[in-house]
Amino acid sequence: xxxxxxxxxxxxxxxxxxxxxxxxxxxxxxxxxxxxxxxxxxxxxxxxxxxxxxxxxxxxxxxxxxxxxxxxxxxxxxxxxxxxxxxxxxxxxxxxxxxxxxxxxxxxxxxxxxxxxxxxxxxxxxxxxxxxxxxxxxxxxxxxxxxxxxxxxxxxxxxxxxxxxxxxxxxxxxxxxxxxxxxxxxxxxxxxxxxxxxxxxxxxxxxxxxxxxxxxxxxxxxxxxxxxxxxxxxxxxxxxxxxxxxxxxxxxxxxxxxxxxxxxxxxxxxxxxxxxxxxxxxxxxxxxxxxxxxxxxxxxxxxxxxxxxxxxxxxxxxxxxxxxxxxxxxxxxxxxxxxxxxxxxxxxxxxxxxxxxxxxxxxxxxxxxxxxxxxxxxxxxxxxxxxxxxxxxxxxxxxxxxxxxxxxxxxxxxxxxxxxxxxxxxxxxxxxxxxxxxxxxxxxxxxxxxxxxxx
Amino acid sequence: xxxxxxxxxxxxxxxxxxxxxxxxxxxxxxxxxxxxxxxxxxxxxxxxxxxxxxxxxxxxxxxxxxxxxxxxxxxxxxxxxxxxxxxxxxxxxxxxxxxxxxxxxxxxxxxxxxxxxxxxxxxxxxxxxxxxxxxxxxxxxxxxxxxxxxxxxxxxxxxxxxxxxxxxxxxxxxxxxx
Numbered sequence: 001x002x003x004x005x006x007x008x009x010x011x012x013x014x015x016x017x018x019x020x021x022x023x024x025x026x027x028x029x030x031x032x033x034x035x036x037x038x039x040x041x042x043x044x045x046x047x048x049x050x051x052x053x054x055x056x057x058x059x060x061x062x063x064x065x066x067x068x069x070x071x072x073x074x075x076x077x078x079x080x081x082x083x084x085x086x087x088x089x090x091x092x093x094x095x096x097x098x099x100x101x102x103x104x105x106x107x108x109x110x111x112x113x114x115x116x117x118x119x120x121x122x123x124x125x126x127x128x129x130x131x132x133x134x135x136x137x138x139x140x141x142x143x144x145x146x147x148x149x150x151x152x153x154x155x156x157x158x159x160x161x162x163x164x165x166x167x168x169x170x171x172x173x174x175x176x177x178x179x180x181x182x183x184x185x186x187x188x189x190x191x192x193x194x195x196x197x198x199x200x201x202x203x204x205x206x207x208x209x210x211x212x213x214x215x216x217x218x219x220x221x222x223x224x225x226x227x228x229x230x231x232x233x234x235x236x237x238x239x240x241x242x243x244x245x246x247x248x249x250x251x252x253x254x255x256x257x258x259x260x261x262x263x264x265x266x267x268x269x270x271x272x273x274x275x276x277x278x279x280x281x282x283x284x285x286x287x288x289x290x291x292x293x294x295x296x297x298x299x300x301x302x303x304x305x306x307x308x309x310x311x312x313x314x315x316x317x318x319x320x321x322x323x324x325x326x327x328x329x330x331x332x333x334x335x336x337x338x339x340x341x342x343x344x345x346x347x348x349x350x351x352x353x354x355x356x357x358x359x360x361x362x363x364x365x366x367x368x369x370x371x372x373x374x375x376x377x378x379x380x381x382x383x384x385x386x387x388x389x390x391x392x393x394x395x396x397x398x399x400x401x402x403x404x405x406x407x408x409x410x411x412x413x414x415x416x417x418x419x420x421x422x423x424x425x426x427x428x429x430x431x432x433x434x435x436x437x438x439x440x441x442x443x444x445x446x447x448x449x450x451x452x453x454x455x
Numbered sequence: 456x457x458x459x460x461x462x463x464x465x466x467x468x469x470x471x472x473x474x475x476x477x478x479x480x481x482x483x484x485x486x487x488x489x490x491x492x493x494x495x496x497x498x499x500x501x502x503x504x505x506x507x508x509x510x511x512x513x514x515x516x517x518x519x520x521x522x523x524x525x526x527x528x529x530x531x532x533x534x535x536x537x538x539x540x541x542x543x544x545x546x547x548x549x550x551x552x553x554x555x556x557x558x559x560x561x562x563x564x565x566x567x568x569x570x571x572x573x574x575x576x577x578x579x580x581x582x583x584x585x586x587x588x589x590x591x592x593x594x595x596x597x598x599x600x601x602x603x604x605x606x607x608x609x610x611x612x613x614x615x616x617x618x619x620x621x622x623x624x625x626x627x628x629x630x631x632x633x
Contacts (some may be wrong), residue, residue, distance in 0.1 A: 228566055451497075
């Protein structure tokens with residue numbers, strides 16, 4: 001099936017007709033180069049920045065007092081830090097899925113959303129990375145996680161999933177940053193050539209590394225980009241798999257299951273697409289990018305959410321089934337405890353948010369309605385956060401010995417840190433849309449019919 | 456060796472098709488040291504300007520192999536040779552546990568090789584380049600397509616090459632000072 005029949009089948013085009021190389025370039029680069037920052041932008045950035053400051057305050061106080069200011073106690077030693085870490089890492093996964101996996105699958109509609117989805121990945125991974133570091137209790141010793149020579153001559157313990165996590169997440173952050181930057185280089189060259197101000201020209205000039213669009217350069221560039229996509233694909237699948245090993249390798253009931261890796265990866269993509277939509281819907285409206293981020297993108301993202309949401313639902317079903325069929329009384333109790341225990345309300349909310357409400361995406365009208373999608377995505381993000389809360393807290397709070405049962409209540413410092421990272425994430429997004437082209441200009445040019453050549 | 460004051464002669468085209476046709480004709484006319492510039496990658500253009508050996512995949516393969524070996528060797532040496540610790544009764548060389556970090560290191564080294572290998576082979580970063588001396592070249596990152604014949608080409612002759620490029624129906628032809 002060629003590109004054209006595919007477009008007719010899917011109805012809405014990837015890019016509205018009437019655009020040329022010039023108009024695509026102008027429209028995207030003008031957002032960065034000429035459009036003045038509005039009051040609404042300053043207000044939004046200001047709020048996000050204040051939340052970031054609140055996070056820094058909470059972390060500063062944590063460094064002063066220690067993790068005792070959080071709700072974590074024995075037996076629940078993981079609490080918000082791990083819940084938020086897993087949530088943020090999961091959100092990042094959609095960016096890599098869009099930029100790498102959809103590139104390999106030749107889904108050219110990804111070209112208009114990959115850039116900011118990748119930016120979202122980077123910022124989400126930065127937010128995630130904060131939590132394990134501050135959770136170690138003595139953050140000045142966090143470098144012990146890396147295999148660096150030290151005065152005790154001892155090395156990290158490579159049989160531990162937590163070490164695997166260090167390598168998986170730091171590799172993921174590095175590769176995502178490289179992938180994003182390399183994708184930006186030709187567009188930075190466009191900004192360098194388009195900007196009229198000497199300083200911006202110099203800054204974009206330095207960042208663009210002197211890109212000049214030579215045919216030889218493009219050839220190596222495309223090879224490297226494709227190989228990076230090929231490397232990022234197994235990487236992204238491995239990252240959430242390794243995150244799930246943090247749980248699955250332990251013997252705690254509710255964690256020790258083989259379904260965890262696939263169901264974590266599906267959940268990651270599920271929440272990531274929800275975040276992509278929550279960002280894309282207001283951005284395309286505010287910056288008038290409906291020509292580039294069309295109904296087709298919304299619809300496709302909604303379908304991905306529907307599919308991954310069903311996989312997540314299957315995961316819940318199998319957890320319940322194995323709790324009953326496995327015959328292990330502790331596993332069976334964990335399932336019962338989820339449904340009827342002290343955290344039953346969040347568990348039922350999780351089922352409503354992740355499984356029941358998203359089923360409305362079967363309705364075509366809602367899949368193409370930006371307002372409806374925005375709210376459904378919000379519901380999914382809440383649901384996925386609750387899922388991680390349930391996994392971490394419910395399994396830990398009642399394990400094998402009744403004498404060691406307990407409850408977990410997050411404190412205001414937990415909430416301030418968590419909400420603060422959302423602020424940091426949004427502040428980074430606000431800066432990104434003003435300083436860098438949020439849609440890949442050169443990849444948009446290749447979507448235009450004029451770009452096609454015959455030999 | 457004295458440098459030629461002229462780096463090459465550059466022709467500007469309106470479309471990707473015009474550029475690829477012109478590159479083909481120029482190569483067939485016997486010019487070997489040529490290059491083409493476009494605002495997006497054009498399939499087959501690199502072959503038309505005489506580029507056939509892309510070394511990036513080899514660099515990535517070598518990077519990946521080095522990364523994998525480094526990852527495994529590091530874990531083996533640290534856990535089984537330099538400071539063996541008995542943890543949970545597992546053998547010091549617990550190879551199944553080492554596979555994940557080996558995999559991650561393979562990806563990390565291969566990815567870094569892909570990016571930096573590509574940049575090094577392309578001779579980037581290079582903020583100044585003679586082609587930027589042509590004012591119209593700023594459009595090469597927007598919607599124009601350029602073809603250059605370098606003055607180092609054996610067949611290069613200022614007047615004749617210019618005439619040849621003009622015969623390809625370009626939008627403009629300009630000399631590139633070096």
